[in-house]
Amino acid sequence: xxxxxxxxxxxxxxxxxxxxxxxxxxxxxxxxxxxxxxxxxxxxxxxxxxxxxxxxxxxxxxxxxxxxxxxxxxxxxxxxxxxxxxxxxxxxxxxxxxxxxxxxxxxxxxxxxxxxxxxxxxxxxxxxxxxxxxxxxxxxxxxxxxxxxxxxxxxxxxxxxxxxxxxxxxxxxxxxxxxxxxxxxxxxxxxxxxxxxxxxxxxxxxxxxxxxxxxxxxxxxxxxxxxxxxxxxxxxxxxxxxxxxxxxxxxxxxxxx
Amino acid sequence: xxxxxxxxxxxxxxxxxxxxxxxxxxxxxxxxxxxxxxxxxxxxxxxxxxxxxxxxxxxxxxxxxxxxxxxxxxxxxxxxxxxxxxxxxxxxxxxxxxxxxxxxxxxxxxxxxxxxxxxxxxxxxxxxxxxxxxxxxxxxxxxxxxxxxxxxxxxxxxxxxxxxxxxxxxxxxxxxxxxxxxxxxxxxxxxxxxxxxxxxxxxxxxxxxxxxxxxxxxxxxxxxxxxxxxxxxxxxxxxxxxxxxxxxxxxxxxxxxxxxxxxxxxxxxxx
Numbered sequence: 001x002x003x004x005x006x007x008x009x010x011x012x013x014x015x016x017x018x019x020x021x022x023x024x025x026x027x028x029x030x031x032x033x034x035x036x037x038x039x040x041x042x043x044x045x046x047x048x049x050x051x052x053x054x055x056x057x058x059x060x061x062x063x064x065x066x067x068x069x070x071x072x073x074x075x076x077x078x079x080x081x082x083x084x085x086x087x088x089x090x091x092x093x094x095x096x097x098x099x100x101x102x103x104x105x106x107x108x109x110x111x112x113x114x115x116x117x118x119x120x121x122x123x124x125x126x127x128x129x130x131x132x133x134x135x136x137x138x139x140x141x142x143x144x145x146x147x148x149x150x151x152x153x154x155x156x157x158x159x160x161x162x163x164x165x166x167x168x169x170x171x172x173x174x175x176x177x178x179x180x181x182x183x184x185x186x187x188x189x190x191x192x193x194x195x196x197x198x199x200x201x202x203x204x205x206x207x208x209x210x211x212x213x214x215x216x217x218x219x220x221x222x223x224x225x226x227x228x229x230x231x232x233x234x235x236x237x238x239x240x241x242x243x244x245x246x247x248x249x250x251x252x253x254x255x256x257x
Numbered sequence: 258x259x260x261x262x263x264x265x266x267x268x269x270x271x272x273x274x275x276x277x278x279x280x281x282x283x284x285x286x287x288x289x290x291x292x293x294x295x296x297x298x299x300x301x302x303x304x305x306x307x308x309x310x311x312x313x314x315x316x317x318x319x320x321x322x323x324x325x326x327x328x329x330x331x332x333x334x335x336x337x338x339x340x341x342x343x344x345x346x347x348x349x350x351x352x353x354x355x356x357x358x359x360x361x362x363x364x365x366x367x368x369x370x371x372x373x374x375x376x377x378x379x380x381x382x383x384x385x386x387x388x389x390x391x392x393x394x395x396x397x398x399x400x401x402x403x404x405x406x407x408x409x410x411x412x413x414x415x416x417x418x419x420x421x422x423x424x425x426x427x428x429x430x431x432x433x434x435x436x437x438x439x440x441x442x443x444x445x446x447x448x449x450x451x452x453x454x455x456x457x458x459x460x461x462x463x464x465x466x467x468x469x470x471x472x473x474x475x476x477x478x479x480x481x482x483x484x485x486x487x488x489x490x491x492x493x494x495x496x497x498x499x500x501x502x503x504x505x506x507x508x509x510x511x512x513x514x515x516x517x518x519x520x521x522x523x524x525x526x527x528x
Contacts, residue, residue, distance in 0.1 A: 123355075130314060131352035135366045135414075136338035142369075 025221075026214050032145045040146060047150025051112040051213075055158060058111050059104060063162035066103060067169030070094050074170075075178050084174075085184035089192045091170035096193075096201040100163035102249055105208035107162075108155055109241035113216035116147050117237040120220025121230035129221075144217045151216065155209025156202060163201065200256050207252060211244045262326065265290040265422065265454050266311060271320035273303070273310060280306050282478035284320070293448050293455040295465040295486070298475035299500060304458040305349070307475070308424055311456070312344060313337060324422075342370060345415030346424040351407035353399040353414070359386070360395040363414045370418065385413040390439060404431040412440065416447065422454045423447070429461045441468050462501055466490070474500060 037044060074090035120143065123129050129139040174180045216237050223233035266288035273281045280303040288294045296304050309315040311322060313329045322329050324340065332340060353362045363382045367373055373381070386392045389409040399407060408428065415423060425444070429437050445468050448455050459465050465472060466486035474482040474489060474497055482489060482497045490501050499507030515521070 126355070127348045127350060127352035128354055131346070131348055131354075131411075133314060134312060134341055134344060134346040135369065135418075136341040137366075137369050138334075138338070 022214075022218060025218055028140055029145055029148050029214060029217070032141050033149055036141065036145045037149065043146045044149045044153070047146045048153050049150075051108075051116070051147070051150040052154030052158060055108060055111045055154070056161065058107055059158050059162050060165045062103060062107055063100075063165035064169040066099055066162075067091055067095060067166030067171075068173045070099070070166070071170035071173035071178075075174060075180070084178065084180050085188050087174040087178070087180055088167075088170060088185040088189045091174070092167060092189045092193060093197060095163045095166040095170075096197050097204075098249070098253075100166065101159045101201055101204035101208055102245055104159040104162045104205065105155065105212050105245040106238075106242050108151070108158060108209075109212050109216070109238050109245075112151060112154070113212055113237045113241055114234045116151065116213075116216040117220040117223065117234045118230055120144065120147070120217060121223035121225070121233050124221070124223060125225035125227075125230060140221075144221060148213045148217050151213030152206075152209045155212060156205040159201065159205035159208075196256075200252070203256075204249060204252050207248050208245050211248060212241045215241050215244065263289055265325055266456075267321075267323040268311075269321050269323075271310065271317050271322065273306065273315070273317045275306075279478055281310075281317070281320075284475075284479055286473060286480055288454065288456060289471070290454055291448070291452050292470040293444065293457065293468055295469035295472040296456065296458045296475065297460070297462070297465065297472055297500065298481075300460075302475040303478070304475060305426055308346075308426055308456065308458055312341065312346065312424065342418060343421040344424060345418065345420035345422070347408070347411050347415045347426060347428055349426045349430065351399070351404075351411035353402075353407055353411055355399050357399075358395070359391065359397050359399070359402070359410050362399065362410060363417050365414065366418050381417060382413075385417050386410070388416070388443065389413045390436075405433060405436045408432065409436065409440070412443070419451070420453065422456070425455065425457045425459070427459055428457060429459055429464045437464060444468050462486075462503070 070091040071087050074087045075084060078084050078086050078090065120129075123139075123143065129143065132139045132142060171182075171185065175182045175185050219233040219237045219240070220230075223229050264287050266286075268284055268286040271281045271284040271286075272279070284307075286307075296307060298304055306315065310317055311324070311329075313322075313332070316330065325343075327340070329337070329340065353359075354365065357365065360382055363385055364378050367378050367381060371378075383392055383395065386395055389412050391406060391409055391413065394402065394406065394410070399410070402410065408431070412428070423444075428440060428444070432440060441464055444455060444457070447453050457465060457469060469486055471483065472486050472489055473480050476496055482492055482494055484492070489497055492498065492501070496508045
């Protein structure tokens with residue numbers, strides 16, 4: 001019993017210590033970000049390309065099918081009440097407010113987050129970060145901050161693409177497959193859609209972008225510098241990001257209702 | 258900084274542990290300015306750890322390390338980075354930045370710390386690459402290099418800022434005899450011509466003997482012997498003789514501590 005209590009105490013202390021270190025790390029990234037955006041803009045753009053442009057295919061394909069599934073579900077349920085015209089509205093609200101940001105963040109973690117973690121982890125394992133330290137170059141500034149910024153900038157843009165392609169998927173199913181009147185499909189959206197819905201999606205995608213990016217670089221930077229350690233860190237990136245995104249999603253939704 | 262005494266690095270009462278295992282237990286060691294000092298010892302005696310402590314990549318649990326008269330434990334990050342600009346370090350695996358070409362790897366410290374013109378940077382980088390015989394590989398990526406070539410590029414990068422102290426972590430491992438001869442000559446020549454202080458961690462007794470002014474042999478967390486390579490070769494200590502002459506039998510056991518072989522094979526150790 002005493003040992004269990006001791007273990008719980010040790011784990012709690014370790015968690016608090018890690019969480020504190022994580023917060024300091026996040027502040028360090030934020031502190032360096034503005035100056036780096038100015039002095040190393042091309043490097044940041046390269047990271048936007050790596051994290052954003054290279055994730056476009058997976059985001060577009062998933063967006064298309066998520067939108068299509070939403071339209072399928074909405075149509076089959078709405079048609080019971082002869083409200084097929086509302087298929088687009090249902091897909092729009094679900095995509096813009098919830099699924100766009102959430103799915104994009106989770107896909108981002110799976111595609112770009114894992115790439116960031118494994119790249120940084122391998123740089124650590126092969127002494128590249130230590131070599132930078134020895135050359136009096138801060139690896140946080142030189143390596144981590146551009147990658148963090150690349151993720152932060154990419155996420156809202158990817159979420160917008162996801163929602164836009166999702167709406168296209170919904171259109172294909174609702175209008176082309178189920179023959180919902182195209183005018184009604186889009187007009188209902190126009191009537192119901194509010195700026196606040198879009199703002200909610202934007203706020204979420206920005207918050208998720210910060211969360212997914214900082215988790216990815218943190219896990220890479222703190223990976224145990226072995227093949228197994230980097231593998232574990234990469235897995236943790238996806239798991240922790242998914243949990244963090246869902247928790248933040250609940251908190252933001254609750255705050256905005 | 259700028260202490261002009263003969264001693265460049267002074268280590269006193271150094272204690273450092275990894276978990277329950279004490280790597281250093283009250284280590285005292287002095288490195289003299291302008292000399293090539295070799296740190297030798299059997300595997301696992303903490304030679305690389307010592308280099309990381311001298312460069313403050315690791316922090317000791319007790320004791321002090323003074324570099325050029327400055328206690329490095331007291332330095333803030335800015336001062337530490339300023340000190341590190343006077344260091345050049347050759348890592349065991351080269352540690353080249355894998356997303357940059359050979360040329361850009363060597364140019365990296367210059368681009369980070371100086372405002373030199375492109376033309377001058379190109380000139381300096383090609384000079385350093387020429388010194389290690391790899392001017393022709395300037396456009397290659399690190400993944401295209403052999404282990405020995407990567408080490409030579411890393412050496413060019415370590416030299417590019419004309420450091421006061423060059424640190425070599427196992428510089429001779431994996432080099433072909435020609436490259437090894439060139440590197441040994443280069444280390445010696447740089448030290449003599451530029452007045453650099455060099456620290457070499459190595460197992461290669463023969464190569465170290467040709468290049469080092471003084472050697473330290475580490476064992477069980479302390480300096481077991483020190484002196485010129487010739488002095489170590491003729492030392493009477495059993496440990497020193499075993500290491501310098503590569504003898505299988507002696508105070509340093511080949512086998513890691515383990516239960517009785519016979520008992521383990523018979524499965525009695527599990528009872």
